[in-house]
Amino acid sequence: MPGSQRSALGSLMLIAAVVGFSVGAFSYTAGWLSPGRLSSKELVSALAPPGGPALGHRRNHAKGVCFTGTFESNGTAVALSKATVFTAGHYPVLGRFNLATPDPNAADPTVRVRGVGVQISAPDNSVWRMALIDPPVFAVSTPHGFYDLLEASKSKDPEAMKGFVAAHPEFAAFGEWATKAPWTASYAEVTFNSLNAFIFTDAAGTKNAVRWSLRPETQAVPISGADFAKLGPNHLEEDITERVAKSPQRWTLVLTVADPSDPTADPTRAWPPERRTVEAGTLVVQKIEPEVDGPCRDINFDPTILPDGIKVADDPFPAARSAAYARSYDLRTSEANHYPRTAVSAKP
Numbered sequence: 090m091p092g093s094q095r096s097a098l099g100s101l102m103l104i105a106a107v108v109g110f111s112v113g114a115f116s117y118t119a120g121w122l123s124p125g126r127l128s129s130k131e132l133v134s135a136l137a138p139p140g141g142p143a144l145g146h147r148r149n150h151a152k153g154v155c156f157t158g159t160f161e162s163n164g165t166a167v168a169l170s171k172a173t174v175f176t177a178g179h180y181p182v183l184g185r186f187n188l189a190t191p192d193p194n195a196a197d198p199t200v201r202v203r204g205v206g207v208q209i210s211a212p213d214n215s216v217w218r219m220a221l222i223d224p225p226v227f228a229v230s231t232p233h234g235f236y237d238l239l240e241a242s243k244s245k246d247p248e249a250m251k252g253f254v255a256a257h258p259e260f261a262a263f264g265e266w267a268t269k270a271p272w273t274a275s276y277a278e279v280t281f282n283s284l285n286a287f288i289f290t291d292a293a294g295t296k297n298a299v300r301w302s303l304r305p306e307t308q309a310v311p312i313s314g315a316d317f318a319k320l321g322p323n324h325l326e327e328d329i330t331e332r333v334a335k336s337p338q339r340w341t342l343v344l345t346v347a348d349p350s351d352p353t354a355d356p357t358r359a360w361p362p363e364r365r366t367v368e369a370g371t372l373v374v375q376k377i378e379p380e381v382d383g384p385c386r387d388i389n390f391d392p393t394i395l396p397d398g399i400k401v402a403d404d405p406f407p408a409a410r411s412a413a414y415a416r417s418y419d420l421r422t423s424e425a426n427h428y429p430r431t432a433v434s435a436k437p
C-alpha cells in the first residue's frame with residue numbers, strides 16, 4: 090500500500106478510535122424525524138450506553154452544572170434582529186455548562202465535546218434558549234447521519250466505523266478537530282458555537298441567516314490531554330465554581346452573518362472567516378450552583394424556543410433536536426425519584 094494511502098487509513102483509524110472512545114462522550118444521535126423513518130424515541134434510545142441510560146438525567150450532556158447571570162446587550166444587534174434581548178440593556182440569564190456524555194459520572198478528560206445551555210429572558214416575556222458546543226463544525230450534515238454515527242460507534246463490527254467514514258466524508262473536519270484541537274482546563278476558556286443557522290429579522294423585515302458564538306474573555310491556555318487528566322475527574326466544575334466565586338466570568342456574543350451563497354442547512358460546512366460579525370453584548374456568569382438543586386436541572390434548552398425576530402432556517406437539526414430534547418426531558422422528569430433533590434432543599 091502506498092505511504093499516502095497508509096497514512097490516510099491511519100487517520101481514519103484514529104478518527105474511528107476517537108469516535109469509539111466517544112460513544113459515551115460525544116453521544117449525539119442522528120435522525121430524520123419523519124413518520125415511518127426515525128422517531129425521537131429511536132433517536133434518544135440510540136444515545137444510551139450499553140448498560141442503559143442514567144435514569145433521571147439528560148440523555149445526552151448528562152454531566153453539568155448550573156449558572157445564573159446577565160446578558161449585557163450593547164444594542165448593536167438591533168441592526169440584525171428586532172428581538173427584545175438586542176435592545177441595549179441587561180437581561181437575566183439561566184444556564185448550564187456541560188459535557189457531551191450520557192454518563193453524569195464520566196471523568197472530564199474522557200469527554201471531548203463541551204457545551205453550554207443558555208436562556209436569556211426579556212421583560213416582554215420573550216425567551217431565547219440555545220445549546221452550543223465547542224467544535225467549530227458539527228460531525229455530520231444531517232440528523233440521520235448522526236444516528237448512523239452512533240450506531241457505527243456502538244457496533245461490534247470492526248469495519249463499522251470505516252464504513253461510516255466512507256459514507257460520511259463530511260465527518261473529516263470534525264474528526265480533525267477531535268483528534269488535533271488542544272484541550273483546555275476550564276469552561277471559562279471555551280468558545281461555544283451554535284453551528285446551526287437561524288434567520289434573524291430586523292424591524293424593517295430584512296432577513297439574514299446567522300450563526301453565533303460565545304467567545305470567552307479569558308485567554309485559552311492549551312493543555313495536553315495527559316496533564317488535564319491529572320487535574321482530576323471533576324476539575325471543570327470545581328474550576329468554574331472557584332473562578333466565579335472570585336469574579337464574574339464573561340463571554341462576548343458574536344453573531345456571524347451569512348452571504349446568500351453560504352450553506353445554511355449544513356452545520357459541517359463552516360462559513361468563510363471574512364464574513365461580517367456583530368458583537369451583540371456580553372454574557373456575564375455571576376453564580377454557579379450544583380445541578381442537583383440548581384435552577385437549570387429541570388430546564389430543556391430547546392434550540393427552537395426563540396424570541397420574535399429569530400426563527401429556524403432550512404437547517405434540519407433544530408427540529409430534530411427539539412423532538413429529541415422533549416423526549417429526554419419527559420423521560421428524566423418522570424424519573425425524578427432516581428435523581429432526588431437533596432434533603433436540605435426539600436425543607437420548606
Ligand code: HEM
Pocket residue numbers: 117118119120132133136146147148149150153185186187203204205206220221222227232235282283284285388389390406409410413414415417418421
Ligand atoms: C440530531 C442531533 C442531536 C441530538 C439527537 C441531540 C440530543 C440531545 C439530547 C437528548 C439532549 C438532552 C436534552 C435534555 O434532556 O434536556 C441534548 C443536550 C444538549 N445538546 Fe444536543 N443533540 C443534537 C445535536 C446538537 C447540536 C448540533 C448541538 C450544538 C450545536 C447540541 C448541543 C447540546 C447541548 C449544549 C446540550 C445540553 C443542554 C443542557 O444543558 O440542557 N446538540 N442533546
